[in-house]
Amino acid sequence: MVPAFVKSGVKGIALLATNAEKLADTERTVHATDPAIETLTCALDISDARSVENAFAAIKDKFGHSDILAHAAGAASGDGPKLHETDPEKWWHNFEVNGKGTYLLIRAFLRQLPTPDTPAAIVNVSSWQPFFVAPQMSGYFISKFILDNLSTYVAAEYPNVVATSLFPGLVPTDMLREPFGTLFEHTSAELVGSTAVWLCHEKAKFLSGRWISTNWDMEDLVSRKEEIIKGDLLKLTLKGSFGADIVARL
Incomplete structure (x- = not known):
């Protein structure tokens, strides 16, 4: 779903998942597609x-x-x-x-x-x-x-x-x-x-x-x-x- 929202022209994307390494890979893919998009990654359960709550507090601070x-x-x-x-x-x-x-x-x-x-x-x-x-x-x-x-x-x-x-x-x-x-x-x-x-x-x-x-x-x-x-x-x-x-x- 991330590539689809990137193509739609969103200003920023917050990526939430359990695996921090995969999140980092996805974030790099986002920036390779559109370097102007603001991103935030949050590894969480x-x-x-x-x-x-901590993840959405980070989203509030960023976006x-x-x-x-x-x-x-x-x-x-x-x-x-x-x-x-x-x-x-x-x-x-x-x-x-x-x-x-x-x-x-x-x-x-x-x-x-x-x-x-x-x-x-x-x-x-x-x-x-x-x-x-x-x-x-x-x-x-x-x-x-x-x-x-x-x-x-x-x-x-x-x-x-x-x-x-x-x-x-x-x-x-x-x-x-x-x-x-x-x-x-x-x-x-x-x-x-x-x-x-x-x-x-x-x-x-x-x-x-x-x-x-x-x-x-x-x-x-x-x-x-x-x-x-x-x-x-x-x-x-x-x-x-x-x-x-x-x-x-x-």
Whole structure:
């Protein structure tokens, strides 16, 4: 996503990740593309509140505030093959990163906005858990639901912030395991980055609080804006016939 935002003409980029060496490599790539872009690197553990707060304090000192949070950190650990065979600590690690980590990043990002009306955008890299159940990946898929719902809650509580969940497709990264690495078509990282930039554009505001896929036709998606808004589509919800007065009783 970093090259895509560099090409979009941003003034500066704060790079946050666990590996300081990789951060330095990415920073050099940014400057090789555009020497004028201001950069900041922060090695951190996103599941640790103090670490996240220190990173955003550094962002405030360097840039004043950040306008966009593009969040792609994730964990997939502690698989079964069945639930009773999982390692509790490794299984729960998914929630520390995908759940708590996402919450801490979003919380810190929102707190550093200078006013309640400052426009901002959050792009959370989600997964394909809304589609089906993967019995051997319960910790990962369940914890990713937290990320999607956080986007929905941010959209509901902060009208100035466009928050979306983005399914990237199967991108060949270190997290892509078998059989997904060989049996399925892959998505390019460049497409994911370009889609993330597009989600920060004015025309994508109606998607705030919703889940979308990188592989969709975005022109078609925009053409169905009224349908999506009217039907309150692309959200995690419960559908069914529960009686005419169920809402009133609740």
